[in-house]
Amino acid sequence: xxxxxxxxxxxxxxxxxxxxxxxxxxxxxxxxxxxxxLRSDQLLEWIDNAVYNVAETTGMREVVNRVTRPIFNYGQxxxxxxxxxxxxxCAIEMGQASAPDHDIDRLGLVYRSSPxxxxxxxxxxxxxxxxxxxxxTLYEQMPEPKxxxxxxxxxxxxxxxxxxxxxxxxxDTFIPxxxxxxxxxxxxxxxxxxxxxxxxxxxxxxxxxxxxx
Amino acid sequence: MTLFDACRIMAEWTVKVLIxxxxxxxxxxxxxxxxxxxxxxxxATEGGLDTMAWFYAVNIAFxxxxxxxxxxxxxxxxxxxxxxxxxxxxxxxxSLRELGEDLSGQAPSWKFKKNYSGIxxxxxxxxxxxxxxxxxxVPAKADKFLxxxxxxxxxxxxxxxxxxFPLSDRFAASSAPAGLMVIMAAFSIAPIxxxxxxxxxxxxxxxxxxxxxxxxxxxxxxxxxLSMAGVFLLAGSFDPVVIVEQQQASTWFFGLPMWNxxxxxxxxxxxxxxxxxxxxxxxxxxxxxxxxxxxxWTTEYSGIRYxxxxxxxxxxxxxxxxVATILFLGGWAGPWPVPPEIxxxxxxxxxxxxxxxxxWSVPRIRTDQILVLGWKKLLPLxxxxxxxxxFMVEIYPYFTEIVNLPEVF
Ligand code: SF4
Numbered sequence: 001x002x003x004x005x006x007x008x009x010x011x012x013x014x015x016x017x018x019x020x021x022x023x024x025x026x027x028x029x030x031x032x033x034x035x036x037x038l039r040s041d042q043l044l045e046w047i048d049n050a051v052y053n054v055a056e057t058t059g060m061r062e063v064v065n066r067v068t069r070p071i072f073n074y075g076q077x078x079x080x081x082x083x084x085x086x087x088x089x090c091a092i093e094m095g096q097a098s099a100p101d102h103d104i105d106r107l108g109l110v111y112r113s114s115p116x117x118x119x120x121x122x123x124x125x126x127x128x129x130x131x132x133x134x135x136x137t138l139y140e141q142m143p144e145p146k147x148x149x150x151x152x153x154x155x156x157x158x159x160x161x162x163x164x165x166x167x168x169x170x171x172d173t174f175i176p177x178x179x180x181x182x183x184x185x186x187x188x189x190x191x192x193x194x195x196x197x198x199x200x201x202x203x204x205x206x207x208x209x210x211x212x213x
Numbered sequence: 214m215t216l217f218d219a220c221r222i223m224a225e226w227t228v229k230v231l232i233x234x235x236x237x238x239x240x241x242x243x244x245x246x247x248x249x250x251x252x253x254x255x256x257a258t259e260g261g262l263d264t265m266a267w268f269y270a271v272n273i274a275f276x277x278x279x280x281x282x283x284x285x286x287x288x289x290x291x292x293x294x295x296x297x298x299x300x301x302x303x304x305x306x307x308s309l310r311e312l313g314e315d316l317s318g319q320a321p322s323w324k325f326k327k328n329y330s331g332i333x334x335x336x337x338x339x340x341x342x343x344x345x346x347x348x349x350x351v352p353a354k355a356d357k358f359l360x361x362x363x364x365x366x367x368x369x370x371x372x373x374x375x376x377x378f379p380l381s382d383r384f385a386a387s388s389a390p391a392g393l394m395v396i397m398a399a400f401s402i403a404p405i406x407x408x409x410x411x412x413x414x415x416x417x418x419x420x421x422x423x424x425x426x427x428x429x430x431x432x433x434x435x436x437x438x439l440s441m442a443g444v445f446l447l448a449g450s451f452d453p454v455v456i457v458e459q460q461q462a463s464t465w466f467f468g469l470p471m472w473n474x475x476x477x478x479x480x481x482x483x484x485x486x487x488x489x490x491x492x493x494x495x496x497x498x499x500x501x502x503x504x505x506x507x508x509x510w511t512t513e514y515s516g517i518r519y520x521x522x523x524x525x526x527x528x529x530x531x532x533x534x535x536v537a538t539i540l541f542l543g544g545w546a547g548p549w550p551v552p553p554e555i556x557x558x559x560x561x562x563x564x565x566x567x568x569x570x571x572x573w574s575v576p577r578i579r580t581d582q583i584l585v586l587g588w589k590k591l592l593p594l595x596x597x598x599x600x601x602x603x604f605m606v607e608i609y610p611y612f613t614e615i616v617n618l619p620e621v622f
Binding site for chain 1: 507
């Protein structure tokens with residue numbers, strides 16, 4: 001249930017798995033020393049810390065997580081919204097996957113144009129040195145929890161352009177990749193299978209959301 | 214019996230249960246007894262009962278609206294898929310088995326085919342749950358106060374609409390004599406929320422989206438209200454109940470009721486175009502033109518805020534269709550065996566279906582085109598419609614009286 005690998009914004013997962021039993025740490029004094037002079041954001045932060053530490057020490061966090069994790073996980077894995085972003089020829093196959101022949105909308109996929117509203121980043125094509133910072137920015141603009149699918153040989157390892165001077169050797173050299181889909185090009189069926197694999201991964205690996213920091 | 218009467222009876226029962234609880238508490242905690250006693254005393258009065266009854270009525274209207282919201286979103290996705298020869302979301306109720314497995318700690322089973330062989334109405338549930346769990350991002354350079362206020366203005370004004378329109382003369386959460394004016398006032402609050410959130414995002418695309426929303430407001434609002442003026446003139450009231458009764462009372466050939474869309478077909482056409490612009494659906498979704506502005510004014514919103522924006526848009530669509538039904542399609546009037554509330558919802562869904570067909574078959578229009586359309590085409594048409602209604606109300610009855618024709622209008 002706990003994630004070992006810190007991914008994305010590390011601040012978000014800082015608190016996972018920390019077990020503190022020190023009473024002073026659990027109920028630390030408010031920063032300014034006086035309750036009435038606390039700013040509202042300081043108060044919220046103090047409440048956050050106190051609630052998290054109490055829940056962690058008493059084991060409430062585990063109990064609540066056992067109920068909320070399956071429910072949240074259900075939503076997360078059955079509604080992946082990928083970013084509407086195409087790099088090269090695999091993007092054509094991505095478009096074909098949502099065409100009537102291979103209706104990927106059956107899996108609940110909605111392509112959103114804004115990274116703020118997406119869960120899945122599909123890297124579909126060779127990432128050249130010039131694109132790499134932009135892709136990194138797009139990844140960082142997506143809200144947690146988020147996943148990355150490397151679609152096609154280019155995104156896995158550089159593919160046909162492995163010896164090019166400007167192509168990055170795989171998307172996993174600069175962003176964490178969850179699912180690799182081999183193929184050149186990747187067939188739409190394979191993309192759908194990739195999403196089902198991602199679903200499997202989310203169900204098994206996602207640590208749950210309650211009081212995560 | 215009206216909805217309010219039923220709620221009133223429910224309120225009386227609630228108070229009967231609550232008062233002993235308050236009295237018990239009064240004895241239990243002497244220092245805190247007085248406020249509880251006051252609340253109990255107040256609830257037992259007429260005013261308290263009425264307040265509680267209103268509370269129930271508004272909540273029932275809200276729940277009905279939310280149920281319809283889920284159905285409308287599902288209808289939209291499914292019909293869109295069918296228009297494109299696809300199947301749309303297919304998440305089945307069997308997928309809940311996986312949830313049960315996870316909750317009870319059994320070994321996970323993988324039955325993808327069974328998960329995806331249903332009608333897909335659970336897709337809304339999954340989307341909603343996911344939206345709750347997403348991170349809420351406020352961009353570093355955004356205006357944080359307005360960035361939070363924008364969604365509040367937009368969503369609350371949209372949800373407020375649900376309490377305003379009646380499903381029938383007996384099923385109404387509110388019955389203001391100026392009902393439709395209040396509805397239109399609530400409708401036109403939302404562009405302020407759009408403009409606010411577009412500006413506060415500090416993003417050029419959001420900004421353009423918000424500005425477009427303001428430009429759009431200027432172009433459609435006047436013909437919209439002028440096309441409604443004809444109906445108000447005919448009924449002599451802003452009250453939905455009076456308007457529907459008037460439509461039912463005026464007869465046509467064979468004693469058929471002459472609903473407003475028959476004599477005022479110009480007004481009906483103008484109104485349908487303008488209300489489409491009001492609820493920001495294709496072809497008038499200029500503020501969130503996906504092909505031009507990334508996601509328009511919602512670009513910087515993530516998680517539940519974005520999902521609520523989406524939901525509020527559908528609520529507005531539902532409310533817009535309801536207003537069109539009340540004004541032009543005879544409201545809840547219909548043949549006997551089907552209850553009036555069902556007739557009302559049937560007509561609303563017919564209009565929504567029509568809108569979905571429009572959405573998936575016509576392209577978006579440009580900003581300058583909507584200004585031209587609003588000011589040069591729809592405004593004169595709505596004035597012509599108003600003239601026709603004035604003729605009907607003032608001049609035609611005069612002639613019929615003199616030459617003794619059978620009353621047609
Ligand atoms: S893997 Fe092949 S098909 Fe896909 S983007 Fe690379 S070259 Fe094109």
